[in-house]
Amino acid sequence: MDMGPHSLLDTSPLKWHGKIFDGEWRDAEGGAIPVVEPATGKDLGTVGAASVRDVRRCVTRAREARAAWAAAPYIERAGVLRRAAELWTEHSTEVQDWLMRESGGVRRKAMYELRGAVQECLEAAALPSHALGEVLPSEKADLSMSRRVPVGVVAVIAPFNLPLKLSIRSVAPALALGNAVLLKPDPRTPVSGGLVLARIFEEAGLPPGLLHILPGGADIGSALVTDPGVRAVSFTGSSRTGRVVGELAARHLTRAHLELGGNxxxxxxxxxxxxxxxxxxxxxxxxxxxxxxxxxxxxxxxxxxxxxxxxxxxxxxxxxxxxxxxxxxxxxxxxxxxxxxxxxxxxxxxxxxxxxxxxxxxxxxxxxxxxxxxxxxxxxxxxxxxxxxxxxxxxxxxxxxxxxxxxxxxxxxxxxxxxxxxxxxxxxxxxxxxxxxxxxxNDQTLNDDANAPFGGMGESGNASRFGGAAANIEAYTDTRWITARATIPSYPM
Structure with missing residues (x-):
């Protein structure tokens, strides 16, 4: 008899309560964060609070894991993202319940986030098969080309309001393009904005060490932005905090994608x-x-x-x-x-x-x-x-x-x-x-499609760095110039 999908988040304290995720569930050095239901004040459990040492350790592991992932056949990376899209649907009721209890959203809002997660993963699954470069004209007798390569390790800092949607829209394309990701969910929504992503990608077959979930406060965000092993940071949040993130990132020559406030x-x-x-x-x-x-x-x-x-x-x-x-x-x-x-x-x-x-x-x-x-x-x-x-x-x-x-x-x-x-x-x-x-x-302002570029101007952010193939490829890859000649040329020196 079909019993339906198994529980995505085992409620046993041996699994995730009081833990962080680095490919495995580990005790956190920073203590514990209570998960509270806003509607009732009820405790729903605890997650681990990451420490700065946890961040450093996870960055090292991410750097070690990402090379093999970037070199994997593109169909392998695409397959993980497609499987993740299927899993969101299979576990939709459980994830919706977590979104409602943890963020206070109604069912319709939870369904909106779930649909977004499915679409973000499907759009990301198409990225590895894109032509990531082009052949360039050259006055020399050589092959001249540009090539898009993964940036390496990406930090994602996500807010509480749409915790799943605003995490997955950065996590999915960054992974699909061959990067490792360190995700810091808002400490008020660490399950629906963090741990559920860990479980989905774990079941989807993502190799260990490529996705890390590090709940915590401002000190953890600063540690992620300033760690020399992190080469890009995707931040969604207030304009005030976004300025701090942008300044820290600029000081450390880290690429920053900022989607901030609005009115x-x-x-x-x-x-x-x-x-x-x-x-x-x-x-x-x-x-x-x-x-x-x-x-x-x-x-x-x-x-x-x-x-x-x-x-x-x-x-x-x-x-x-x-x-x-x-x-x-x-x-x-x-x-x-x-x-x-x-x-x-x-x-x-x-x-x-x-x-x-x-x-x-x-x-x-x-x-x-x-x-x-x-x-x-x-x-x-x-x-x-x-x-x-x-x-x-x-x-x-x-x-x-x-x-x-x-x-x-x-x-x-x-x-x-x-x-x-x-x-x-x-x-x-x-x-x-x-x-x-x-x-x-002829529509209100609240629109966000996974295949459309998204971002703001002024204090709303630094332009369209989210959504759509072009924006995501620009956000999570670097461009290299490569030439090749049949023979070594002669030089007058």
Whole structure:
């Protein structure tokens, strides 16, 4: 009888509790990190806390393991990534449950991350068979060519909000292109952002020593960025921390790929279909409790439809249910922790003090924050000017397209943009005037396909370093120039 897939994460303390992963499950030198369910405060287990010595040891092992992996036939590397894609599907229910319990996301959000993991692995599986070089013209009688070679050891530092999606999008292509990877998941989501990847790739047949999971704090991140054996670092997180990572990486001549914060604008033109615009806007602001760099932070709405829009958005927000996603069918789960809740609430109350009108929300019970709509915001309102990372929609009117462009551009961030309009051509023209890493006409800002380049401008990062074959090959390989001649040439010396 078919009993279904076995458990991916054995709950026995002999397997992973209190451990780190370097191809094997080992005791960590840095102690233990509790895994806590935000919705209930319940302890779900412990993972090992890496020490700086653990980092150094893992870098050494990764360097030793990667040469054989880089030299392996491309079909072998592709096969591991394809098998990993299959395993995500086979273990989808278990992984979804971990994502929901550990990050507080609802089932729909967990399914989004799972689909992303499958697609990232399938896209990565195609990378080893790409033509990784080209033949160059030469004035000499030789063969001149460029060749893409693996960078070596890659560090990946991932956040808590989409812990699986934002880890696998760097881990999968880096491995596929012949590198070894050291992954530091956020200590608040070390299982769904770290240990599940270890188990998937372990079962997929990845040779030991190529993937290391090192939960820890800022000291572990610094150790990864500054270790001379690490040649590239992929960081997703806040702009403030990203600046530190970028500075450390530059000082050590380490390549840094930074995807940072955002405060994306959604421009709603006068001719937009409000029956579709309002639900799309609500999704853009309230998906995963607003804990995302791409979520809609600023709703810029034409003055002719402004009153109707804010009324309907507030009505939609007020109808959304909030609760424990593991026990209730809800639209929003909890925020990740008290620090995040207090930060969100301070931005909301500060905006009301600055003159914004609170239409709905602005209250919480424990970590459960009600979806919030603020009207009459704009420059000077904290929730309008800053990345909130919570379920808060700031809505402000504009009179002309030029006004919308000015407001959208009045931000240090440049990650994503949405334009809702009946005139697609006008929407594209408007997007051309607003520099962002991604732009979506007749959609909200929260979009991320595995085969599409992704990144931000300004304080949102250093351009498209994630997603798509070209971006991934650029991120995780170096270019060498190689020539070959039939005979040694004569020189006058």
């Amino acid at each position: 994306s604008a959604l421009i709603v033109m006068a001719d937009a279909d409000l029956d579709r615009a309002v639900p799309a806007a609500a999704h853009g602001s309230f998906f995963h409790q607003g804990q995302g760099c791409m979520v809609v932070g600023r709703h810029l709405v034409h003055e002719s439809i402004y009153d109707t829009y804010v009324e309907r958005l507030a009505e939609k927000a007020g109808s959304l249910t909030v609760g424990n996603p593991m026990t209730e069918d809800v639209a929003l789960g909890p925020l990740i922790d008290e620090h995040q809740r207090d930060s969100v609430h301070a931005l909301v109350t500060g905006s009301v003090d600055a003159g914004a009108r609170l239409l709905t929300g602005g209250t919480y019970n424990g970590l459960f924050y009600r979806p919030t709509v603020l009207a009459n915001t704009g420059p000077g309102a904290p929730a309008y000017e800053n990345e909130v990372f919570g379920p808060v929609a700031s809505v402000t009117p504009f009179a002309t397209a030029d006004d919308a462009v000015r407001l959208a551009n009045d931000s240090v961030y440049g990650l994503s943009l949405g334009v809702l309009t009946a005139d697609v051509g006008a929407g594209l023209a408007l997007a051309d005037r607003i520099p962002t890493g991604t732009a979506h006409i």
